[in-house]
Amino acid sequence: MPIAIKMPALSPTMEEGTLARWLVKVGDKVSSGDIMAEIETDKATMEFEAVDEGVIASIAVDEGTEGVKVGTVIATLAEEGEDLDEAKAAATPDPVRAEPVGSEAGAQAQPPPATSAAPEEESRPSTSSGRTEKGTAPAPSGDRVIASPLAKRIAADKGIDLSTVTGSGPNGRIVKADVESAAPTSVRPEPVEGRAAPAPAPVAAQDFGIPHEVEKLSGMRKTIARRLTESKQQIPHIYLTVDVRLDALLKLRAEINDALASQGVKVSVNDMLIKALAKSLLAVPSCNVQFAGDTLLKFSRADISVAVSIEGGLITPIVVDAGSKPISAIATEMKDLAARAREGKLQPQEYQGGTASLSNMGMYGIKQFDAVINPPQAMILAIGAGEKRPHVIDGALSVATIMSATGSFDHRAIDGADGAALMKAFKELCEKPLGLVA
Numbered sequence: 001m002p003i004a005i006k007m008p009a010l011s012p013t014m015e016e017g018t019l020a021r022w023l024v025k026v027g028d029k030v031s032s033g034d035i036m037a038e039i040e041t042d043k044a045t046m047e048f049e050a051v052d053e054g055v056i057a058s059i060a061v062d063e064g065t066e067g068v069k070v071g072t073v074i075a076t077l078a079e080e081g082e083d084l085d086e087a088k089a090a091a092t093p094d095p096v097r098a099e100p101v102g103s104e105a106g107a108q109a110q111p112p113p114a115t116s117a118a119p120e121e122e123s124r125p126s127t128s129s130g131r132t133e134k135g136t137a138p139a140p141s142g143d144r145v146i147a148s149p150l151a152k153r154i155a156a157d158k159g160i161d162l163s164t165v166t167g168s169g170p171n172g173r174i175v176k177a178d179v180e181s182a183a184p185t186s187v188r189p190e191p192v193e194g195r196a197a198p199a200p201a202p203v204a205a206q207d208f209g210i211p212h213e214v215e216k217l218s219g220m221r222k223t224i225a226r227r228l229t230e231s232k233q234q235i236p237h238i239y240l241t242v243d244v245r246l247d248a249l250l251k252l253r254a255e256i257n258d259a260l261a262s263q264g265v266k267v268s269v270n271d272m273l274i275k276a277l278a279k280s281l282l283a284v285p286s287c288n289v290q291f292a293g294d295t296l297l298k299f300s301r302a303d304i305s306v307a308v309s310i311e312g313g314l315i316t317p318i319v320v321d322a323g324s325k326p327i328s329a330i331a332t333e334m335k336d337l338a339a340r341a342r343e344g345k346l347q348p349q350e351y352q353g354g355t356a357s358l359s360n361m362g363m364y365g366i367k368q369f370d371a372v373i374n375p376p377q378a379m380i381l382a383i384g385a386g387e388k389r390p391h392v393i394d395g396a397l398s399v400a401t402i403m404s405a406t407g408s409f410d411h412r413a414i415d416g417a418d419g420a421a422l423m424k425a426f427k428e429l430c431e432k433p434l435g436l437v438a
Contacts, residue, residue: 002088003052003077007061009070010039010046011348017041018066018219019074027084028056030077037063037074042223044315044351045344054079058088066219147174155179220313228372236411239370240419242427246386246401249433256437260328269386270306270360271331275436277358277381278302278322280425287422288355289378291413305354305374306334308341315341316374318354327436362386368404378410379419381426403430 007017018040024030030050037048054077061074068074078084145162147155151174155162158179165182167174205214217225249272256267281288281302290297302323305316317337319330340346356378359371362385371382384404391400405426409419429435 001079002057002082003054003079004073005036005050005075005077007068007070007072007074008039008048010041010048011352014041014070016067016069019061019063019068020045022059022063024056026056026059030054030056040219041348042219044341044346046347050077052077052079054082055084057082057084145174146172147179148176150176151179155182158182218312220315224313227375231372231375235373235375237370237373238409238411238414238416238419239406240409240416240423241368241404241406242423244403244405244427244430245391246403246430249430250386250401252433252437256327263328265328265331267327267331268334269362270358270383271327271334272433272436273360273381273383273430274304274306274319274322274330274334274358275325275327276426276429276433277356278304278319279429279436280422281356282323283425284418284422286418287379287409287414289413290355290376291378291410292376296413299355302356303354305351305357305377306337307357307359308338310342310344315346315351316354316357317341317346317351356380358383362403368406370406371408373408373410378413379422380408382406382408 007019010017019037020040021038022036023038024034024036030036031053032049032051034050035047036050038045039048040046057076057078059075061068061072076088078086078088146167147162147165152162154160154176155165155174160179160182162174162179165174165178166172168178246269249269253267253269253272257265260267279302285298285300288299288302290299301321304319304322306319307314307316317334317340319325319333319337322330325333337346337350341351354374354377357371357374357380359380360383361369362383365385367387368384369382371380373380382405384406386401386403388399389402391398391402393400405423407419407423407426409416
């Protein structure tokens with residue numbers, strides 16, 4: 001019996017992805033553990049491994065295809081001794097297959113691919129290991145609107161409610177021509193039970209005749225835009241800033257690096273700040289929390305998400321249990337995490353989670369800034385540049401290296417006094433840094 005290979009869920013929140021590249025072709029024999037494809041999620045490009053053994057009978061989704069829903073059949077595998085043509089013919093047509101950008105023109109002229117998945121309501125997402133299922137049967141779509149990704153984008157741009165459009169594609173699928181000929185919906189209908197209300201149409205671009213080029217948003221940039229908008233709309237932020245004298249911390253860092261030179265380990269100021277934030281959260285546990293509607297999660301471990309800038313956006317690899325790790329271990333771990341983040345090689349568990357975040361823009365000369373909370377976390381610490389400033393020391397005006405740090409707190413979960421206690425603990429640890437190595 002042919003085996004349907006489905007779009008895997010490479011993270012707990014993944015709903016769709018881009019099939020970036022196939023590493024196999026029809027007729028290739030694969031074994032468990034072989035890398036079959038590269039799949040781009042909203043955070044990284046990840047390798048997709050085979051679980052079953054067999055021969056690739058057909059490929060249903062071309063490389064470069066965007067918006068492939070989790071659970072969509074992307075290829076068919078023939079078992080040992082099975083005829084490839086028979087395996088391909090046995091596959092069920094897929095009315096919801098995604099298409100590469102610009103491929104809409106041939107959607108009506110070509111028959112649906114021979115290999116496919118059952119509609120989304122009936123298909124179960126694969127695991128990140130690429131587990132496949134056999135014999136999945138199609139099911140009725142009910143009230144779900146079936147439309148190509150391009151048709152959905154055009155409908156959103158034009159303010160068209162897809163439930164009012166009749167599809168001319170295979171199995172009634174709505175395609176580009178259908179929405180281009182439809183009139184914009186003046187009043188959006190109330191949501192039907194079991195189906196979410198259509199998202200508001202985005203504001204149309206206005207170039208005012210200024211020369212420009214249009215750059216398509218990556219999946220990562222779309223996710224950043226959505227999550228940060230939700231954060232500012234749904235989370236009441238409160239901001240608390242302290243000025244931290246860094247001279248003692250910089251002196252300790254130099255001593256640590258001198259001691260670790262023979263091991264090839266170099267500690268950065270950021271590594272020490274990660275440790276300081278983690279220990280502060282453990283000292284003020286009322287800030288090491290997460291708001292969850294009518295409950296509050298109180299964490300007993302401080303996992304610090306660290307913002308790392310990568311091409312096209314940013315990602316937040318996590319230093320797990322940073323409060324109990326030596327600074328040298330944090331330095332080694334962060335060097336590895338940052339390098340793999342920029343290569344797109346992080347695993348989902350390495351950037352999803354965390355109890356709080358740290359974002360450092362000091363290397364850009366930024367003096368102070370307010371960071372947006374990374375949901376579902378309840379706080380993020382924004383670090384500015386350390387710089388020489390006039391400072392009063394023991395009643396006398398002097399010059400010291402000062403850094404501004406601003407905590408953004410979810411006021412639903414963290415009171416101002418608790419946030420202030422955390423910032424006080426962080427400041428004291430930085431100014432008396434032996435507490436970081438004690």
